[in-house]
Amino acid sequence: LREERKGGKKIGTTGRGIGPAYEDKVARMGIRLSEFIHRETFEKRVREILPEKNLYIEKPLVLNETELKKVMKAAEFSKGRLLVGFNRRFSVHFKKAKEVFAGRSTPLVILYRVNMPSLEGGHWSYKQEEGGRLIGEACHFTDALNFLTGSKPSRVKASGVPLGGAITNEENFTITVEYEDGSVGTILYTALGNFKAPKEYIELYADGKIMLIDNFKGGKIISSEKTENISLWHQNKGYTEELEAFVAAIKE
16 A cells, blocks of 8 residues: 555555565564554554554454544545454354345344353453453454344343352343344353353344354254254354455455
């Protein structure tokens, strides 16, 4: 992108070889590992290089509306692409769900259960600068609801198990999102179980059809006439498909 803006003064790199890597190093247009540690430093670097780069960033992109406005303002002046790592929308099962419920005549009802037992206190998912589990982790699942319904949220309700006693972290809660098209999705996130049960289990209901997704490996589509097995040999959460889509978007 910098080469394009230089016009006749460009150095002549093809943009595909080692030239861009050296140029980035000299101009310090990348993000160093040490800059990932401190969120304020990381956010500053993102705003600085956003006009110059295509960025893939793991969720959450921001933690509040103020941070979001800063990123959106920087994005206004960028020719690059920005992708936040909400990979589940690229998974085989979610793409199938969009096909199964395309053109539905009823709202969609979704139950998204997440079984994520407690981990050691120093785990990144508990760090408030990363949003904790309530923001930093649950944003994966609210994005999933948005993708599956294809509608805009109209109201959000949430409740959680209070802190105290054996409950030391905000990791047991429900979030219900109501949508403009009448659809409703509920996320049940709990750390009170164990790892013997799959982490994620999703149920979708509409038009007399039911779709069950078992941890992005097992799956069924149930109608009044038949039950279709849509299980996979291996778990697919859409990581590869997400990166492929990002590269394709950059090339457009």
